[in-house]
Amino acid sequence: MDVDDLVILEDVHFSHGSRRILTGIDIRIPRGSVTTIMGPSGTGKTTLLRLIGGQLRPDAGRVVVDGHEVPALAREALFELRKRMGMMFQSGALFNDLNVFENVAFPLREHTRLPESMIRDLVLMKLHAVGLRGARDLMTSELSGGMARRVALARAIALDPMMIMYDEPFTGQDPITVGVIMQLIRRLNDALGLTSIIVSHDVAEVSAISDYLYVISEGRVLDHGPPEALSRSSSQWVQQFLQGRPDGPIPFHYPAPDYAEDLLGPERAS
Amino acid sequence: MNALVRLGAWSLNGLRRLGRGFRFLLQVIWRLPGVVMQPRLFTAQLYSVGVLTTQIIAVSALSVGMVLGLQGYNTLVDFNAEASLGQMVALSLVRELGPVLTALLFAGRAGSALTAEIGLMKVTEQISAMEMMAVDPLRRVVAPRFLAGVISVPLLAALFSAIGVLGGYLAGVGLLGVDGGAYWSQMQAKVDFYEDIVNGVIKSMVFGFVASWIAVFEGYDAVPTTEGVSRATTRTVVHTAFAVLALDFVLTAIMFGD
Amino acid sequence: MKRTYLLELSVGLFVALGIAALVFLALKVSNLAQVGVTDGYHLLARFDHVGGLRVRSPVTIAGVRVGQVSDIRVDPETFEAVVKLSIDPGYRLPSDTSAQIYTAGLLGEQYIALEPGGEEDYLGDGDEIALTQSAIVLERVLGQFLFQKAAGE
Numbered sequence: 001m002d003v004d005d006l007v008i009l010e011d012v013h014f015s016h017g018s019r020r021i022l023t024g025i026d027i028r029i030p031r032g033s034v035t036t037i038m039g040p041s042g043t044g045k046t047t048l049l050r051l052i053g054g055q056l057r058p059d060a061g062r063v064v065v066d067g068h069e070v071p072a073l074a075r076e077a078l079f080e081l082r083k084r085m086g087m088m089f090q091s092g093a094l095f096n097d098l099n100v101f102e103n104v105a106f107p108l109r110e111h112t113r114l115p116e117s118m119i120r121d122l123v124l125m126k127l128h129a130v131g132l133r134g135a136r137d138l139m140t141s142e143l144s145g146g147m148a149r150r151v152a153l154a155r156a157i158a159l160d161p162m163m164i165m166y167d168e169p170f171t172g173q174d175p176i177t178v179g180v181i182m183q184l185i186r187r188l189n190d191a192l193g194l195t196s197i198i199v200s201h202d203v204a205e206v207s208a209i210s211d212y213l214y215v216i217s218e219g220r221v222l223d224h225g226p227p228e229a230l231s232r233s234s235s236q237w238v239q240q241f242l243q244g245r246p247d248g249p250i251p252f253h254y255p256a257p258d259y260a261e262d263l264l265g266p267e268r269a270s
Numbered sequence: 271m272n273a274l275v276r277l278g279a280w281s282l283n284g285l286r287r288l289g290r291g292f293r294f295l296l297q298v299i300w301r302l303p304g305v306v307m308q309p310r311l312f313t314a315q316l317y318s319v320g321v322l323t324t325q326i327i328a329v330s331a332l333s334v335g336m337v338l339g340l341q342g343y344n345t346l347v348d349f350n351a352e353a354s355l356g357q358m359v360a361l362s363l364v365r366e367l368g369p370v371l372t373a374l375l376f377a378g379r380a381g382s383a384l385t386a387e388i389g390l391m392k393v394t395e396q397i398s399a400m401e402m403m404a405v406d407p408l409r410r411v412v413a414p415r416f417l418a419g420v421i422s423v424p425l426l427a428a429l430f431s432a433i434g435v436l437g438g439y440l441a442g443v444g445l446l447g448v449d450g451g452a453y454w455s456q457m458q459a460k461v462d463f464y465e466d467i468v469n470g471v472i473k474s475m476v477f478g479f480v481a482s483w484i485a486v487f488e489g490y491d492a493v494p495t496t497e498g499v500s501r502a503t504t505r506t507v508v509h510t511a512f513a514v515l516a517l518d519f520v521l522t523a524i525m526f527g528d
Numbered sequence: 529m530k531r532t533y534l535l536e537l538s539v540g541l542f543v544a545l546g547i548a549a550l551v552f553l554a555l556k557v558s559n560l561a562q563v564g565v566t567d568g569y570h571l572l573a574r575f576d577h578v579g580g581l582r583v584r585s586p587v588t589i590a591g592v593r594v595g596q597v598s599d600i601r602v603d604p605e606t607f608e609a610v611v612k613l614s615i616d617p618g619y620r621l622p623s624d625t626s627a628q629i630y631t632a633g634l635l636g637e638q639y640i641a642l643e644p645g646g647e648e649d650y651l652g653d654g655d656e657i658a659l660t661q662s663a664i665v666l667e668r669v670l671g672q673f674l675f676q677k678a679a680g681e
Contacts, residue, residue, distance in 0.1 A: 082404040093399035110405045347678045425546025432549035463560035
């Protein structure tokens with residue numbers, strides 16, 4: 001086993017009720033890298049992040065983060081591990097009863113006993129890093145979607161974690177905001193020596209900032225590699241996904257009986 | 271046959287929910303000592319759960335008390351017993367109407383808000399985000415709200431009864447001319463501190479516990495969608511009403527049965 | 529900072545109001561305040577029949593409350609009811625005071641009315657009131673009335 005891998009998923013299976021979501025996933029995420037997990041909506045990308053964060057337990061397989069078997073950890077140990085993980089949720093998930101400053105201060109207040117002046121300095125530093133030092137007194141309802149995500153990012157790095165997970169960071173944002181978030185992800189990763197895991201389906205954006213890509217569909221990894229290698233992938237499926245073609249191995253039509261038969265078939269007679 | 275299967279499924283589902291509810295309650299109670307360590311969180315909840323409910327409690331209590339005064343007078347005056355008005359108003363309020371109506375109003379005003387708030391925190395992934403920040407949402411979010419409800423309801427019920435008694439005084443003595451001295455002295459003669467007041471307070475404590483439990487559980491157990499939260503909010507009000515009315519019958523039978 | 533101040537102030541007000549309401553219920557609505565009269569001195573009175581008299585029923589002089597019934601039991605030898613009254617120590621009663629059980633109104637509660645006499649001596653703690661008149665029991669009065677009526681014819 002390579003000790004340089006911060007996160008290792010080995011043959012991970014997971015099902016939700018009778019729905020099988022992951023069927024044997026293998027992913028390795030090296031320290032210091034920006035790794036993106038891509039795939040169509042509903043293929044369990046967010047589930048993967050929750051498995052890494054220990055919010056879900058796999059049915060089978062191993063989830064290892066920084067040498068710890070996550071599913072086997074007791075509650076206290078899991079909480080210790082989570083303090084070193086940051087996560088940026090799709091919606092930002094800011095606490096709407098707190099203002100921007102208090103949202104970023106939240107993990108510091110919960111987990112440290114720092115004096116107020118120190119907390120203030122730390123929060124302003126984190127907010128400065130995402131360019132929102134001036135927005136500290138706004139309530140979360142006054143923020144645009146992009147600003148909310150940046151505040152969430154500042155909150156995620158408040159405790160100086162070893163890694164950050166991004167759940168769909170670009171979805172539904174205007175091009176400028178997307179550019180800002182792309183730049184932030186890359187810059188924070190390199191400046192703070194983080195490991196970043198992105199879950200996304202925005203091919204162009206993640207190709208530009210990622211060191212390594214995984215493409216998953218229907219619960220398994222279809223192909224993986226650095227962006228330029230992956231664009232030459234032999235898989236028809238990966239090509240369809242990367243280039244966004246409407247038809248291909250993933251058909252345009254939802255599985256259905258024959259069209260002519262359906263229109264003229266017996267059901268019509270009844 | 272089909273109806274039987276449905277009944278079975280319905281009962282099993284109900285049992286499962288009840289089981290989850292009890293486990294949830296134990297987990298919350300286990301975290302209550304932590305709430306005392308963070309009085310600031312608790313104060314904020316006492317504001318939104320208790321202070322914001324006083325308005326509706328005061329208005330309802332005043333009108334209920336006045337109506338009791340008017341109706342009671344009309345009945346008692348036929349027996350020349352209108353001097354007993356104070357006793358009638360006070361006993362109805364202290365034993366029954368105060369605790370029960372307070373619990374029902376609490377469910378409508380504060381309980382539903384608690385459920386919606388916790389449910390929406392779930393929808394917007396705030397609960398999940400908290401877990402990922404290694405902060406226990408049961409301790410940070412649920413326990414302070416639960417405790418605030420448990421403490422607020424008995425205070426609100428006492429407020430309800432007191433304002434109601436004053437409302438009865440306004441209607442009976444102020445409008446209808448019952449003797450003011452008789453209103454108070456008959457009341458004091460017939461309302462027993464231990465039998466009536468203490469039992470009423472115990473009732474309101476039980477109701478407060480149950481109403482707060484239902485409210486936070488429904489919120490935390492809600493399906494994290496807009497529709498799920500709105501359903502959970504409705505369930506809070508309906509289930510609290512059922513629970514309070516059923517418990518009221520049981521408690522009344524135990525307390526005033528003999 | 530101002531916001532937390534107002535919030536804490538209103539919460540404080542709320543709790544204070546709730547407690548005030550409880551105190552109001554205890555002292556003004558219920559009989560808790562009157563229980564204090566048990567601190568007074570005690571007198572005994574014997575009755576053939578106490579009717580609906582209960583512990584904590586009022587004891588009055590000229591219609592003004594001066595104490596309450598603190599205990600009712602039956603004398604095992606004479607089978608009379610022995611009622612213990614606790615009287616506010618501010619009232620000193622002549623030794624020939626009499627006690628009657630009355631009903632307040634037609635449906636009201638029963639209470640003990642004391643009628644002070646003219647003696648120079650005063651009743652002390654534990655003394656017995658010699659002159660008593662029992663409660664009027666409606667059925668007994670009616671029964672006597674009917675009996676006399678029947679005898680008269």
